[in-house]
Amino acid sequence: MSDIYKSLVEIAGEEHVSTQTEELYFYARDPGLMPTHEPDYVIAPKTTEEVQKIVKLANKEKIPIVPMGAGMALTGLIIPLKGGIVIDMKRMRKIVGVNEKARHVIVEGGTSQGALKAYLESNYPNLRHSIPDAPPTATIAANVVIHGQGRLTQQYGFNSDMVSGLEVVLPTGEICKIGSCSMSPDWFSKGPSLPDLSGLFLGWFGTTGIITKLGLKLYPKKKMRDVEIFVTDKAELVPDILFRLTHTEMVEDINIWFQEKPIMFQGNHHITLYITGDTDEELEFKRKMVWDSLKEFRDTKDGGFMWVLPAMKPTFLDMPQKSITTFADVKKGGGFEYSGPIVLIEKYPVFARKLGELANKHKIAYSGMARVIGRSHAMMFGIAFTFNRADPDMMDRVKKALHEGIVFAFDHGGIPWKPTAEEQKIAMERMDPNTLRLMKMIKENLDPNGIMNPGNWEVN
Amino acid sequence: MYSLKFDENLCATCPTSDCLVKCQYIDVDRDTAHNEMMKIIKGEDSFVLHECVTCYACEEYCKRGNHPFYLITERREEKGMLTASRAITNQWINMVEPQGKYRVGELTEKALSYCFIGELRQAARGKLFEGIRSSYIFGAEFFAQVVYLHFAKTSVIKERLPKVIENISQLGIKQLICMHDECYGSFTSLAPAFGMEVPFEAIHYLEYVYDRLQELKSDIKPLNIKVAYQRPCSSRLSPDKYHFVGDILALIGAELVEREYQGENALCCGEMIRMINLNEVANDIQKRNIDDMVESGAEYCVFNCPYCQMALSEKVSKREIKPIHIIDLCKMAIGEKK
Numbered sequence: 001m002s003d004i005y006k007s008l009v010e011i012a013g014e015e016h017v018s019t020q021t022e023e024l025y026f027y028a029r030d031p032g033l034m035p036t037h038e039p040d041y042v043i044a045p046k047t048t049e050e051v052q053k054i055v056k057l058a059n060k061e062k063i064p065i066v067p068m069g070a071g072m073a074l075t076g077l078i079i080p081l082k083g084g085i086v087i088d089m090k091r092m093r094k095i096v097g098v099n100e101k102a103r104h105v106i107v108e109g110g111t112s113q114g115a116l117k118a119y120l121e122s123n124y125p126n127l128r129h130s131i132p133d134a135p136p137t138a139t140i141a142a143n144v145v146i147h148g149q150g151r152l153t154q155q156y157g158f159n160s161d162m163v164s165g166l167e168v169v170l171p172t173g174e175i176c177k178i179g180s181c182s183m184s185p186d187w188f189s190k191g192p193s194l195p196d197l198s199g200l201f202l203g204w205f206g207t208t209g210i211i212t213k214l215g216l217k218l219y220p221k222k223k224m225r226d227v228e229i230f231v232t233d234k235a236e237l238v239p240d241i242l243f244r245l246t247h248t249e250m251v252e253d254i255n256i257w258f259q260e261k262p263i264m265f266q267g268n269h270h271i272t273l274y275i276t277g278d279t280d281e282e283l284e285f286k287r288k289m290v291w292d293s294l295k296e297f298r299d300t301k302d303g304g305f306m307w308v309l310p311a312m313k314p315t316f317l318d319m320p321q322k323s324i325t326t327f328a329d330v331k332k333g334g335g336f337e338y339s340g341p342i343v344l345i346e347k348y349p350v351f352a353r354k355l356g357e358l359a360n361k362h363k364i365a366y367s368g369m370a371r372v373i374g375r376s377h378a379m380m381f382g383i384a385f386t387f388n389r390a391d392p393d394m395m396d397r398v399k400k401a402l403h404e405g406i407v408f409a410f411d412h413g414g415i416p417w418k419p420t421a422e423e424q425k426i427a428m429e430r431m432d433p434n435t436l437r438l439m440k441m442i443k444e445n446l447d448p449n450g451i452m453n454p455g456n457w458e459v460n
Numbered sequence: 461m462y463s464l465k466f467d468e469n470l471c472a473t474c475p476t477s478d479c480l481v482k483c484q485y486i487d488v489d490r491d492t493a494h495n496e497m498m499k500i501i502k503g504e505d506s507f508v509l510h511e512c513v514t515c516y517a518c519e520e521y522c523k524r525g526n527h528p529f530y531l532i533t534e535r536r537e538e539k540g541m542l543t544a545s546r547a548i549t550n551q552w553i554n555m556v557e558p559q560g561k562y563r564v565g566e567l568t569e570k571a572l573s574y575c576f577i578g579e580l581r582q583a584a585r586g587k588l589f590e591g592i593r594s595s596y597i598f599g600a601e602f603f604a605q606v607v608y609l610h611f612a613k614t615s616v617i618k619e620r621l622p623k624v625i626e627n628i629s630q631l632g633i634k635q636l637i638c639m640h641d642e643c644y645g646s647f648t649s650l651a652p653a654f655g656m657e658v659p660f661e662a663i664h665y666l667e668y669v670y671d672r673l674q675e676l677k678s679d680i681k682p683l684n685i686k687v688a689y690q691r692p693c694s695s696r697l698s699p700d701k702y703h704f705v706g707d708i709l710a711l712i713g714a715e716l717v718e719r720e721y722q723g724e725n726a727l728c729c730g731e732m733i734r735m736i737n738l739n740e741v742a743n744d745i746q747k748r749n750i751d752d753m754v755e756s757g758a759e760y761c762v763f764n765c766p767y768c769q770m771a772l773s774e775k776v777s778k779r780e781i782k783p784i785h786i787i788d789l790c791k792m793a794i795g796e797k798k
Binding site for chain 1: 542544545546547548550551552554555557559731734735737739770773774778
């Protein structure tokens with residue numbers, strides 16, 4: 001038995017530390033396409049202090065550590081590329097408190113999206129958070145670390161924009177508070193009016209610290225929620241349609257999707273939009289505003305609203321939406337991965353065309369999906385493919401298609417969302433040298449031993 | 461190959477022009493109606509082609525056996541006029557593209573057609589359908605095609621309906637009980653109007669249910685409720701069967717309330733009208749229709765078409781009227797449903 005194992009057991013207890021092959025097997029992979037790599041140890045701490053001890057141990061031993069939520073990013077961000085210790089955060093799942101009037105919640109770093117949703121529904125039915133369309137086991141901390149998006153992203157930006165404070169264990173073991181909570185008992189701001197230091201951790205994929213607590217903004221939850229779907233056969237009209245929809249300021253979430261099957265969806269672009277209200281009058285007023293905003297497209301017959309039958313509505317109104325799992329198994333064998341570059345909305349037509357070309361070229365099934373971020377400030381364009389895990393040739397074709405897709409995105413002014421280690425390298429090659437130098441300074445200063453999730457954002 | 465059998469002389473000599481005079485959405489006098497119909501017949505443009513909301517009612521208003529709505533639909537397509545957007549039109553055309561995923565039961569010469577409506581499969585249960593339920597057809601291969609009238613696409617009807625008829629007759633079916641007005645209308649009105657031969661007998665399910673209730677008369681306990689009936693657009697293609705609604709309701713002790721929007725003056729559910737881009741018209745129809753149900757004291761809104769039911773159930777429920785399909789109402793009367 002190694003000294004490191006013994007030390008880890010001393011920190012978290014024997015039942016929360018493992019070097020068992022069958023457990024390392026699972027911690028060596030995520031559900032995507034990335035090559036696997038086993039960690040040497042897995043530990044599931046319960047407290048910030050335990051995390052702190054693990055980090056100090058790793059520093060002393062110069063052993064890599066990889067903080068992990070539910071491992072749902074699909075791009076291999078929690079695969080321990082250089083072995084070491086995977087810190088599974090899921091035992092740190094306490095909901096520390098809610099400030100109802102100030103609309104924010106403080107949660108521990110392993111709290112899941114589903115747990116928070118359920119908690120709010122039971123205790124604060126007038127409040128909600130921006131739930132992503134990931135499985136409910138996905139954690140809130142991991143989601144903001146990858147700049148995830150959710151149901152309120154069209155209204156309030158990336159989920160990471162909704163962070164209202166952080167408690168972080170730095171790579172050298174200090175516990176550091178970020179935002180208003182650094183000098184106040186209240187977690188209402190991650191930065192302003194202080195220097196905003198949250199950027200040292202958000203988007204860094206655990207390479208600069210481990211989030212052990214975070215404050216998250218909550219938003220009003222209306223009593224009613226409904227869905228409308230506007231359909232057009234002209235991809236080139238989608239940006240203008242989105243511009244007009246967002247101008248109404250009446251819409252919650254906006255997603256765009258197109259797919260080959262079932263054939264009723266073939267050839268069209270579907271803009272799913274959600275409206276909410278506390279009364280029928282509010283809902284109908286918003287619906288009217290939305291319909292009126294697209295009158296020009298309706299009158300020219302370039303687009304129209306489809307009838308969303310009552311039986312279809314639960315699928316669309318589900319949060320998170322489960323229908324993605326159906327697509328994930330189209331080819332049987334349960335493989336699904338997507339690259340989701342963040343791009344300008346005006347680029348939608350070229351990306352939509354490219355996705356079809358990639359699918360044809362590589363003979364794979366695709367699903368196009370995009371989510372509006374902010375008031376048309378940008379969008380996440382999902383280049384998604386499904387594959388059979390028992391078919392290595394198909395998996396290889398999907399890999400190639402995804403690679404071509406992300407290069408295309410870079411070439412068209414996009415930036416990668418939750419990029420794989422390989423995509424991070426491409427991003428850094430294309431980055432302004434001074435930006436890269438600044439990242440290097442930050443990384444070297446925060447993580448002098450290079451122990452934090454190595455292989456990711458390797459500015460060295 | 462198939463073309464609309466339309467007798468121009470019947471229109472030219474029509475003393476009423478009721479097809480347009482009675483239209484609930486176009487306000488015209490007899491002379492204007494006559495002139496506009498003559499323009500349409502000649503292939504000229506008419507404001508009617510632009511303003512028709514596709515309620516089908518003129519097919520019933522015409523008592524001379526002509527097909528004014530089919531003609532309007534033909535002319536719209538000839539002129540490249542779309543009712544709904546291209547995208548929605550194609551969505552509906554693709555949705556019911558036959559793909560070999562149909563279902564047939566243990567067929568006999570008499571069979572039920574669920575068309576391509578899953579809800580009808582669920583409805584056809586219990587004593588009312590004893591002995592016939594297992595003999596059924598369901599799927600895109602048997603789809604009625606009538607809906608393409610809303611989209612001004614008679615070309616789709618002409619292409620697909622003959623194949624549907626062939627598919628059914630190849631199964632050896634001699635009598636087809638159509639569980640939906642569209643289905644019945646397609647074989648008894650649409651197909652003959654376009655010169656398609658139908659080698660089997662279509663039976664309207666309301667007629668079947670009425671006959672069956674007569675057999676089950678001893679099981680019926682009068683419901684003693686007041687109901688409003690939501691007449692679907694496609695029932696305009698078979699007005700001769702409309703009386704079965706009243707006959708059935710009388711048989712099960714449900715009082716059909718007197719109201720403004722019933723019979724020939726009925727308002728459709730509005731959702732297809734919404735889909736062809738007439739949102740305000742659809743809202744207005746639904747509001748007037750439901751207000752009328754409420755004012756007439758109806759406790760239930762009885763549906764014939766599952767899509768009308770989907771369109772209006774929530775809305776009538778909010779006004780404290782219970783939505784129910786007529787088959788379920790019959791099941792209530794014979795003690796099979798609460």
